Amino acid sequence: MEKKDLPFTIYLKDKVVVITGAGGVICSCLAKAIALCGAKVALLDYKLESAQKFADEITANGGKAIALQANVLKKDMLEECHQEILKQLGPVDILINGAGGNNPLATTDNEFAELDDDMNSMKTFFNLDVSGFEYVFNLNLIGTLLPTQVFASDMMGRKDCSILNISSMNAYTPLTKIPAYSGAKAAVSNFTSWLAVHFSHVGIRVNAIAPGFFSTKQNASLLWNPDGTPTARTGKILRSTPMGRFGEVEELIGAVLFLIDAKGASFITGICVPIDGGFSAYSGV
Numbered sequence: 001m002e003k004k005d006l007p008f009t010i011y012l013k014d015k016v017v018v019i020t021g022a023g024g025v026i027c028s029c030l031a032k033a034i035a036l037c038g039a040k041v042a043l044l045d046y047k048l049e050s051a052q053k054f055a056d057e058i059t060a061n062g063g064k065a066i067a068l069q070a071n072v073l074k075k076d077m078l079e080e081c082h083q084e085i086l087k088q089l090g091p092v093d094i095l096i097n098g099a100g101g102n103n104p105l106a107t108t109d110n111e112f113a114e115l116d117d118d119m120n121s122m123k124t125f126f127n128l129d130v131s132g133f134e135y136v137f138n139l140n141l142i143g144t145l146l147p148t149q150v151f152a153s154d155m156m157g158r159k160d161c162s163i164l165n166i167s168s169m170n171a172y173t174p175l176t177k178i179p180a181y182s183g184a185k186a187a188v189s190n191f192t193s194w195l196a197v198h199f200s201h202v203g204i205r206v207n208a209i210a211p212g213f214f215s216t217k218q219n220a221s222l223l224w225n226p227d228g229t230p231t232a233r234t235g236k237i238l239r240s241t242p243m244g245r246f247g248e249v250e251e252l253i254g255a256v257l258f259l260i261d262a263k264g265a266s267f268i269t270g271i272c273v274p275i276d277g278g279f280s281a282y283s284g285v
Contacts, residue, residue, distance in 0.1 A: 001029070001033065002036070002061075003036045005250070006033055006036060008254065010037050010257050010261040010264065011038065012034060013037075013038035015039045015093040015160070016042070016085065016089045016091060017031075017034050017039045017040070017095075018151050019031050020072050021045060021097075021099035021166075022041075022043030022067075023043070023045030023046070023047050023049075023054065024216070025216050026098065026249055028050075030098070030252065030256055031054055031055075032054065032061075033253045034256075034260075035058045035061070037257065041063070041066075042067075042081070043055050043065060043068070044069075044072075044099075045099075046071055046072075046099075054067070066089065068081045068085070072099040072147055073139065073142055078151075082151060082154075086154075091155075092152075093160065093161050094164070096256075097143070097164070099143045099144075100139055100140040100143060100185075102180070102219075106135070106179065106181065107123070107132075108123055108124060108125055109124070110122065110177075125179070132180065136180035136181055136184050137180060137183070137187070140185060141187045144191060145191070148195065156202050157202055159203065161203060161204050162206065162207070162260050164208065164209065165191070165207070165209075166208065166211070167192065167272050168188075168211060169274065169279055170185045170186070171188065171272070172274070173280070174186070189210070196269040197270065205269040206269055207265070207269060208271070209255050209256060210273065211247065211252060212247055212275060212279045212280075213241060213246050214249055216249075241276070241278060242281070242282050243277035244277075245277065247275065247276070251275065252275055
């Protein structure tokens with residue numbers, strides 16, 4: 001990615017930006033874009049090698065980036081990362097809570113309960129594994145709470161600081177099959193509103209984006225058959241998306257840069273911006 005590939009640039013020179021889940025497709029793309037705007041970026045991920053790969057790409061492109069291993073559910077690990085970031089980059093100005101995901105244990109086989117469902121061979125609502133639910137809620141909600149507790153402490157009373165959370169279309173309308181993920185992302189949106197009010201007197205803006213449908217490794221099994229053909233679910237999604245296609249990860253960059261820009265979005269806090277090709281606006285008729 002080069003600066004010419006960005007929809008626009010903002011002035012982030014010497015700002016310290018922490019991104020969790022930075023080894024994934026979406027947040028690594030955001031990390032590269034933010035680095036091109038002059039920020040010093042700390043890429044945090046459970047898989048260090050994934051974060052390191054993208055940090056190396058940023059550095060090779062003339063940017064400043066470090067990679068750190070972090071489990072967003074372990075506060076002590078996040079605090080160790082915080083100390084390393086303070087040492088290498090300085091106090092945190094912007095936090096992007098990008099870690100999240102679903103779990104097969106919290107996913108039903110069918111969209112609808114039917115009277116002839118075979119409870120022994122199918123994964124129905126009634127036999128979903130509670131541990132799967134707990135994992136999904138912890139990863140998405142607690143995985144937003146803990147990094148905010150650790151890194152937002154640097155932002156208190158300082159200028160131009162903000163937090164960006166990653167919600168989902170599922171927060172607006174829960175999708176079939178994935179009740180835990182839908183509920184967890186709704187909680188992230190609600191938490192974003194709460195944080196925005198809570199931090200409003202100390203100069204920290206808090207917003208979120210709600211991506212629509214982007215084809216990534218995380219959702220590949222729901223969208224594509226093993227032979228590469230689209231699933232029936234893909235057809236439903238595209239018919240419900242007025243623009244008739246999946247989003248490209250790069251199409252998230254503009255909204256993210258706008259929301260973290262202290263000048264462009266200085267009076268904006270507590271909102272969640274859908275980036276969904278019109279999915280949330282369409283009634284289906």
